Amino acid sequence: MQASKGRCVTVILLTTLLLMGMLYVYFGPPLRKEVVISNHEFHLVSPDHQRWDERIKKLWDYNHLRYPQPSIVKGRTDVVTLTPWLAPVVWEGTFNPDLLDSIYQQQDISVAATVFAVGKYIMFLKNFLETAEEYFFVGFKVHIYVFTDRPDEVPQVKMAPGRQLTVLPVPSSNRWQEISARRMELIQKLIEERLQGHGKYIFCLDVDSKFHGRWGTESLGGLVAVIHPGYYWDPRSNFPYERRPQSRAYVAEEEGDFYYCGGAFGGSLEEVLLLAKTCRSNFEADAKEGIEAAWQEESHLNRYMWINKPSKVLSPEYLWQDFKSRNSEIHIIRFSGVVKNYAEIRPNA
Incomplete structure (x- = not known):
């Protein structure tokens, strides 16, 4: 009987906290803009998509920089480009x-x-x-x-x-x-x-x-x-x-x-x-x-x-x-x- 009452109290508390969180998200202040960056992409996780952060935009540009495809079989052949200890x-x-x-x-x-x-x-x-x-x-x-x-x-x-x-x-x-x-x-x-x-x-x-x-x-x-x-x-x-x-x-x-x-x-x-x-x-x-x-x-x-x-x-x-x-x-x-x-x-x- 005591264990059953304990579980009931726990469920009520968790439900109350969940409802309070939902109300805060709905009626509270706007969420602070956050940025998720990886090596290949970034995206904004915020309801406000109006203003782009300049630094993040630069990172986007860098990650999508266009340049010729690298090659490991073509390049300088008139000089040595690697030391015996593998330093360039x-x-x-x-x-x-x-x-x-x-x-x-x-x-x-x-x-x-x-x-x-x-x-x-x-x-x-x-x-x-x-x-x-x-x-x-x-x-x-x-x-x-x-x-x-x-x-x-x-x-x-x-x-x-x-x-x-x-x-x-x-x-x-x-x-x-x-x-x-x-x-x-x-x-x-x-x-x-x-x-x-x-x-x-x-x-x-x-x-x-x-x-x-x-x-x-x-x-x-x-x-x-x-x-x-x-x-x-x-x-x-x-x-x-x-x-x-x-x-x-x-x-x-x-x-x-x-x-x-x-x-x-x-x-x-x-x-x-x-x-x-x-x-x-x-x-x-x-x-x-x-x-x-x-x-x-x-x-x-x-x-x-x-x-x-x-x-x-x-x-x-x-x-x-x-x-x-x-x-x-x-x-x-x-x-x-x-x-x-x-x-x-x-x-x-």
Whole structure:
């Protein structure tokens, strides 16, 4: 008898709650508009279909982007597009820029870039900044950090919305090698003190260079290296690695993959921070023993990337040399080092 009464009370309570819910839906305020999004479609689940949310409309456009059918049997055959450890090698003709941009626009990414304009290298900054506005991650949030001992000489360059520049003063030096060597330390501190939680990717670029073509989302990855344009045809025995076993940048004759540029590298904040900390630590340990690697931070970077393989490799399109004629496999030059007289700009050249 008691169990029967208990069930009856439960049924009455549930019925009452159901009726109250129906009355609230019918007489209460309009339901808040909600959006259901999947990888292929979205729809509004609300009685109010009058106003479309612009961001959602963009996601719809991205998900329905029209582009040529991808192929795994047709493409570039004049160059290698995959490393032995299965990292893509990015060349013109190996990616769809519109498709990649649509993917990363949904993630609302931001990209930091560092550039060092110390001493007379300040003369290259205006050209670097102006061409970056034209070609470097156009349409995305970009924050360029300029390290310089001449902050009053930093040029005024108009930047698009969502893009900004920060000038960070650094001491000058009588040796260009010291300027080069300190880069890893300053990059490490920048990430630790300013960028954690405020971005996702960073690229470290030489100021005595300029952009000629798109450098965008196709370059993003965990650890990103750029093939040096001067050595990509050479056997690794010709690479200018640090060959002294006493140095922590040492790479033996039969070791190494490619020779990477010190003037352009990047990736995720986490990966670049680890690279910068390791290279700085090894450089400082070498210095205590009176050793300076053949090409300072570039030598340590190459040692690091031989042991810690980059997850994406950028072709020489991403740091060509203006004094070189373009080889047939170079369909576009995206970024290049300008012609210069080192005796005029380096304090101890």
